[in-house]
Amino acid sequence: MGKIKIINKGLLTLVEDLGRYGYQKFGVPVSGVMDEYSHKIANILVDNDISEATIEVNMLGPKIQFLSNEIISITGGNLQPLINNEHIEMWKSKKVSDGDILSFKGMKNGMRSYIAFSGGLNVKKVMQSKSFYSRAGIGTEIVNGKIIEINGSKKNYLNNKIDESYISEITDRTNLRVVLGPQNDYFTGKGIENFFNNSYEITNNSDRMGYRLKGEKIEHKKRADIISDGLGKGAVQIPGTGQPIIMMSDSQTTGGYTKIGYVIKKDLDKLAQMKPGGKVRFNQIPISEAQKIYVEYLKEIEKLEKIYGSNKSFFENVLDKIKKIF
Amino acid sequence: MELKYLPSGEDGLLIQFEKKISEKVNQQVRKLEIALKKSNIPGITDMISTYCSLKIDYNPMKISYKKLIDKIKEIKNNISNMDIDKPFVIEIPTLYNGIDLEFVAEYNNITIDEVIYIHSSKEYLIYMLGFTPGFPYLGGMSEKISTPRLENPRSKIQGGSVGIAGLQTGIYPVDTPGGWRIIGKTPLKLFDTGRENPFLLESGNYLKFISINKKEYEKIEEKIKNNNYEIKKYYRDFE
Numbered sequence: 001m002g003k004i005k006i007i008n009k010g011l012l013t014l015v016e017d018l019g020r021y022g023y024q025k026f027g028v029p030v031s032g033v034m035d036e037y038s039h040k041i042a043n044i045l046v047d048n049d050i051s052e053a054t055i056e057v058n059m060l061g062p063k064i065q066f067l068s069n070e071i072i073s074i075t076g077g078n079l080q081p082l083i084n085n086e087h088i089e090m091w092k093s094k095k096v097s098d099g100d101i102l103s104f105k106g107m108k109n110g111m112r113s114y115i116a117f118s119g120g121l122n123v124k125k126v127m128q129s130k131s132f133y134s135r136a137g138i139g140t141e142i143v144n145g146k147i148i149e150i151n152g153s154k155k156n157y158l159n160n161k162i163d164e165s166y167i168s169e170i171t172d173r174t175n176l177r178v179v180l181g182p183q184n185d186y187f188t189g190k191g192i193e194n195f196f197n198n199s200y201e202i203t204n205n206s207d208r209m210g211y212r213l214k215g216e217k218i219e220h221k222k223r224a225d226i227i228s229d230g231l232g233k234g235a236v237q238i239p240g241t242g243q244p245i246i247m248m249s250d251s252q253t254t255g256g257y258t259k260i261g262y263v264i265k266k267d268l269d270k271l272a273q274m275k276p277g278g279k280v281r282f283n284q285i286p287i288s289e290a291q292k293i294y295v296e297y298l299k300e301i302e303k304l305e306k307i308y309g310s311n312k313s314f315f316e317n318v319l320d321k322i323k324k325i326f
Numbered sequence: 327m328e329l330k331y332l333p334s335g336e337d338g339l340l341i342q343f344e345k346k347i348s349e350k351v352n353q354q355v356r357k358l359e360i361a362l363k364k365s366n367i368p369g370i371t372d373m374i375s376t377y378c379s380l381k382i383d384y385n386p387m388k389i390s391y392k393k394l395i396d397k398i399k400e401i402k403n404n405i406s407n408m409d410i411d412k413p414f415v416i417e418i419p420t421l422y423n424g425i426d427l428e429f430v431a432e433y434n435n436i437t438i439d440e441v442i443y444i445h446s447s448k449e450y451l452i453y454m455l456g457f458t459p460g461f462p463y464l465g466g467m468s469e470k471i472s473t474p475r476l477e478n479p480r481s482k483i484q485g486g487s488v489g490i491a492g493l494q495t496g497i498y499p500v501d502t503p504g505g506w507r508i509i510g511k512t513p514l515k516l517f518d519t520g521r522e523n524p525f526l527l528e529s530g531n532y533l534k535f536i537s538i539n540k541k542e543y544e545k546i547e548e549k550i551k552n553n554n555y556e557i558k559k560y561y562r563d564f565e
Contacts, residue, residue: 021372021383026517026525027456030372126519136459136500138519182332182340227345228456228463230374230381234335254376254456262335290336291386298387 001122002068002150006142010062010104012208013142015121016249017053020129020138024253030233031133034112034208034249034272036265037168038076040301042116044309045073045093045160046153050301052120053130055142057113058208061104062142064115066096071118071153073160077110077170077273091167093118093160110170110273118153133250160308172278173199174270176246177285177293178236178261183226186258187238191219195260196282200244204276209250210237211271213280217242224258231255234262236282246271264290266297329402331395337371337386339394343378347465349451351378353413353564356530358402360410367397375529376454377463415449415532417558418497418512420488421543422446426507430473430490444468445509446535449562450495454529460499460517462527467495479505486512488535510535513547514557532562 006013016039019032033039033056040050055062061079073093074081081088082103088094090113096102104113123130123140132139140148184192200215224240231237235247237257246263247255248271263271264285271280285293330342341358343351359375362382369388374381384394422442431438450464457463467490475491480503483489487498489506498504499516512535516526527533538546549555 023459023524024372024374024383025455025529026459027461028459127524138459179333179335182334182342227347227377227379228454229340229342229376229379230334230338232334232338232381232383252456253374254454259334262333262338264336287333287336287391291391294336294386 002152004148005065006146008063009142009144011060012058013062014056014132015053015140016056017130018051023127031131032249035269037269039114042073042075042114046116046118055115064102066100069097071158073116076113078108079113080105080108091162093158117150119151122149122151170273175281175283176263176267178282179287179290180261183258188219199279199281202276202278211246213244228254228256235259236261339382341380347377361401361405365401412561413531414559414561415534418533418535419538420510420512420535422510424508424510427509433473444471446537449532449534452529473507475505
């Protein structure tokens with residue numbers, strides 16, 4: 001069993017996995033990582049199951065000391081990770097040694113990085129998940145001086161580097177695809193038109209719970225309030241102000257504002273890396289297409305698991321890559 | 327009753343019942359939720375039951391939007407043949423000694439004993455849980471004890487505190503800031519991750535406050551500490 005020590009926890013450094021399901025009806029948010037794609041790739045690169053917890057580093061990174069030899073990978077936004085003050089390559093597995101210090105020089109591109117540890121983090125599951133939900137203190141909190149156990153790699157050596165085409169692109173402008181509903185009939189024609197024909201800016205008032213945007217007002221027919229119903233990641237709530245709020249990982253489970261639509265999961269990964277000041281446009285797609293995109297996205301992850309993960313030798317991996325090309 | 331099926335993204339479905347806050351509608355939500363749980367439709371990952379809707383989370387790799395709706399409709403049509411447990415009433419022993427109890431009595435021009443009697447004489451339906459883990463949204467409190475919430479919320483309300491806000495009554499599951507008028511406290515723990523079932527309450531069931539004295543409070547508290555307190559509950563009929 002290996003260990004790491006949190007020397008400085010940074011701004012917001014969290015243990016997260018793919019979320020806590022099964023307890024939303026009791027008011028427990030799903031939480032989990034903000035950028036699922038980067039989290040999954042980080043795990044794949046160190047031969048973990050994609051559901052294993054990673055450490056989500058938000059904006060200003062922590063300082064972490066390794067108390068054992070480990071294999072790690074760092075993906076997501078580029079916060080300039082350093083080992084013993086030397087830059088290291090992201091989207092790649094990396095061997096680190098007992099005593100090494102991981103730190104982050106600062107935000108270069110994107111908002112959040114994911115650190116995966118081969119073998120996984122040995123933290124207790126609470127209600128079937130390792131995710132930390134800060135508002136109710138559910139899960140394992142990272143604090144200064146904390147020691148976290150690492151299960152340790154099954155391997156002595158890993159040399160995985162993801163093909164450049166699979167590295168997620170980070171931008172300050174993007175289109176978000178939206179499935180209308182469930183309360184799109186609460187808006188005027190002009191309101192819906194404004195929503196899809198204007199760009200909206202991400203405000204400073206954005207966090208893991210939701211991104212507040214500002215732009216052309218989205219007009220309701222009558223009221224902005226509904227009898228509270230179920231809410232989830234991706235929901236675009238429009239309160240009386242007519243300004244959208246996109247719900248993110250720490251979204252509360254119920255809400256009383258009208259939801260014009262839901263942003264598709266794949267595009268939320270992109271949004272999770274965008275900073276205040278970034279601009280988004282909404283594009284409507286039918287649910288059939290949204291489901292097709294989602295299934296393809298999950299299948300692509302499965303494919304990457306086969307290529308980079310599992311217990312394959314370097315030679316087998318090369319063979320797979322050749323097969324992929326032809 | 328005609329239900330509406332509305333998308334909530336590529337992996338969510340909102341089933342909308344008649345849009346109103348009523349015990350009858352909420353019991354229909356509960357019935358469908360239980361029926362769906364029993365049916366084991368592949369791909370359903372979670373459900374959120376609220377006042378008059380049920381949100382289903384599902385995996386579109388396992389089931390498509392259309393197919394999911396077809397399956398739910400099928401189950402809904404057979405619901406009358408299904409054996410669904412009656413809702414039950416959980417007893418909440420409560421020591422009525424809250425900091426605002428006197429204010430609530432004065433505000434409504436009644437005595438403290440009358441406040442306690444009115445508050446503890448009803449079975450309250452748990453319409454849904456939300457806001458914080460385990461927080462119950464209860465319905466049907468008497469107008470006779472209705473009191474507006476504090477203008478300035480207190481920075482810390484102890485877990486277990488029983489409060490009133492307007493026509494609503496509720497219990498704070500854990501220590502949180504809050505603006506409800508506090509009239510009492512229960513030794514029961516509504517939310518405890520150390521328990522096998524962390525939640526005491528569930529939507530669609532009822533609760534009833536039982537007035538206890540300080541001695542009884544301490545006794546129950548002691549039993550909870552030693553893990554040998556048995557929750558008292560009884561079944562009641564559907565609305």
